[in-house]
Amino acid sequence: MSNIIVALALVLLPGVLQEPAPSQDPGARAPQSIEKSAPKSDTAAPADTLTHPATGMSTCYFYRPRLSRGSAVRIGIYVDGAMAVNMVNGRWASIQLPAGHHIIKPKDDQSGIEIDMEPGQSYYIRSGWGEEGFFHGAHKNIMLMMKEQANYEIRQLKPLDEKDVTWSKANSPTAK
Numbered sequence: 001m002s003n004i005i006v007a008l009a010l011v012l013l014p015g016v017l018q019e020p021a022p023s024q025d026p027g028a029r030a031p032q033s034i035e036k037s038a039p040k041s042d043t044a045a046p047a048d049t050l051t052h053p054a055t056g057m058s059t060c061y062f063y064r065p066r067l068s069r070g071s072a073v074r075i076g077i078y079v080d081g082a083m084a085v086n087m088v089n090g091r092w093a094s095i096q097l098p099a100g101h102h103i104i105k106p107k108d109d110q111s112g113i114e115i116d117m118e119p120g121q122s123y124y125i126r127s128g129w130g131e132e133g134f135f136h137g138a139h140k141n142i143m144l145m146m147k148e149q150a151n152y153e154i155r156q157l158k159p160l161d162e163k164d165v166t167w168s169k170a171n172s173p174t175a176k
Helices: 002-017 147-154
Strands: 057-064 075-079 082-087 091-098 100-106 113-117 122-129 140-145
Touching (some): 140 147
Parallel strands (some): 057 122
Antiparallel strands (some): 057 091, 122 140
């Protein structure tokens, strides 16, 4: 038993004794604590990714949390009758909309939002599936969310691929 303790002491002792001496350079900084640093996310928060909207425009964020229910099915979301985004499980996207009255809904028309958007403001819309059953009676659902909750949930998601964001200025009511 004493041989094991002596062997451990001989193995561990050099590592303890070889701790580097403190720097004599007065300009040297102390190492930063790892515990206090916040974990970095691969995806930026929505507020960090876009500049301010153009004059007279609003920003609309769409997101779909990563859930197993209906994960293989895309949810197409329409703004004023034109396809805006084709939501994939675990993704988010944003588009610029002219300020004013808009109707936002999925293709099946079972849920929707009528909203009067103000210039320079941001709006957050969460998509998912209704609660009426696993297969029978399930429908697409969208909800207007508070900024604080939406930002938290979006930070956990990846941006939607460009091919799934179909909204452009040509779709906006002011360009028609």
